[in-house]
Amino acid sequence: MPTFTVFPNIKPSSGGKGNPYISDFISAINNEEGCKVVNESHKNPLLSILKPSNWGDIFIFNWFESIPDFKYGYIQSVLAILLLFVLKIRHKKIIWVLHNKKPHQGNKRQIKKIITYLIAKESDYIITHASEGVRLINDRFSFTAGKTFYIDHPTKNRxxxxxxxxxxxxxxxxxxxxxxxxxxxxxxxxxxxxxxxxxxxxxxxxxxxxxxxxxxxxxxxxxxxxxxxxxxxxxxxxxxxxxxxxxxxxxxxxxxxxxxxxxxxxxxxxxxxxxxxxxxxxxxxxxxxxxxxxxxxxxxxxxxxxxxxxxxxxxxxxxxxxKNNWKNFIGKALNLINTSVTSCR
Incomplete structure (x- = not known):
């Protein structure tokens, strides 16, 4: 049974609700037969997934390029870079979900450029929720062509x-x-x-x-x-x-x-x-x-x-x-990596 690690799985502060995108993402994976997210929510989502016990077969990184904006951002950035290399050595599949053209905060530009380059290079697949995202990342990094895919942002019917x-x-x-x-x-x-x-x-x-x-x-x-x-x-x-x-x-x-x-x-x-x-x-x-x-x-x-x-x-x-509900979104995402998750589908 393939397992997943989803980042950042942030533990909500007291009275808070956490990021609905992440919680919905995790629920949608867990609702797929044979699929399971193994990392629990944590107040520090990066440090928590340094533990091998929180490693799934497939890592899904959201807003990875914004890690420098975390508390102790430079230290966490170094840890994130080391983690990427270790995951590749351990033959883990890596999916990067590209949400923004660049981090919303404009500081620490150099380390953000480095992290963006590395996550783009080391990812097996890149998912973006806008067709412009495919053009953007392929123009910036030619080596991403063929592994970058546009899938509509999942939604609900209210x-x-x-x-x-x-x-x-x-x-x-x-x-x-x-x-x-x-x-x-x-x-x-x-x-x-x-x-x-x-x-x-x-x-x-x-x-x-x-x-x-x-x-x-x-x-x-x-x-x-x-x-x-x-x-x-x-x-x-x-x-x-x-x-x-x-x-x-x-x-x-x-x-x-x-x-x-x-x-x-x-x-x-x-x-x-x-x-x-x-x-x-x-x-x-x-x-x-x-x-x-x-x-x-x-x-x-x-x-x-x-x-x-x-x-x-x-x-x-x-x-x-x-057409673009969470179940269908996860189905499209899993189909991209069906060689790794055939028992999920």
Missing amino acids: LSMITGMSLDKSYDVLIWGNIIGYKGVYQYLKYVKEENVNDIRICVVGNCTTPQIAADIKSVASKNTTLILKGASFEELAEYIASTEFVLMPYLQDSILSSGILMDSLSFGAKVIGPDTGSFRDYAMNKDLNVYVFNEYKDISNIIENNRGINISAEKYSEFLE
């Missing part, structure tokens, strides 16, 4: 949660999720205030990752912006999305490639506006979905004006969500 909800729209755009620098929330709200964009009703729902970010957001919020600076449950999000014309992701384009928030928004049947890059661009070309892309913030107003009141096709959305 359309039933908005069934029967009021169609009255209290807001034009909803911005939701943890508020971090690369997501461009401050920059967009600043643009709206400075350019006197008064015809867009904006609702921002999410935790600010630092008090300074919260202060910055409040300083640029205009009178047509509602700030709810706290997390929301999926039940609450269903209500926000049902009462909003569009979900807006004003992300900065330099690092973003794929987005869990994009997929979660689609899972509720949202019309989505995002940057013209990565999976946003992929889904803007999908006629079954209502995804729109911008290059400059001024484009957002035109998108809203031209697509206000358009209804989605619940049937087409449902087909897309079922």
Whole structure:
């Protein structure tokens, strides 16, 4: 029976929920007959998998190139590099899931370049959730050609949660999720205030990752912006999305490639506006979905004006969500490595 090690399997802090992508990934593997994830969640996900008892036949690394941003990042980076070499000596299969063009934090660039090169070189397979990711990594490292694959970011079908909800729209755009620098929330709200964009009703729902970010957001919020600076449950999000014309992701384009928030928004049947890059661009070309892309913030107003009141096709959305659910994602991933996991399928 093939076994798996999934990184980073971070143990949630008290009262926290951990990364839903990782927990869903692990559950989907464990739900496959004959497959098992052997490493338990841990407060330090890298140190925990240095133990051979936590080694599966196949290692799945997510955000490996961001290890330098961990606490004691340089030390952990050295340990990560040594681990890669040991795993190759022990003939372990390595899968790297590429989520971003580059780490969102721009510091420690040299060590990040080294780690990115090594994980790209030593991986047996690379999975990315945007077609741009395949071109990006193959252009950067020619040796990755033939082992890099685009598989849609897995999602869930939550359309039933908005069934029967009021169609009255209290807001034009909803911005939701943890508020971090690369997501461009401050920059967009600043643009709206400075350019006197008064015809867009904006609702921002999410935790600010630092008090300074919260202060910055409040300083640029205009009178047509509602700030709810706290997390929301999926039940609450269903209500926000049902009462909003569009979900807006004003992300900065330099690092973003794929987005869990994009997929979660689609899972509720949202019309989505995002940057013209990565999976946003992929889904803007999908006629079954209502995804729109911008290059400059001024484009957002035109998108809203031209697509206000358009209804989605619940049937087409449902087909897309079922096609790209977690079970099917794991099936596609396992088929890439079927020589190693034939007893899983």
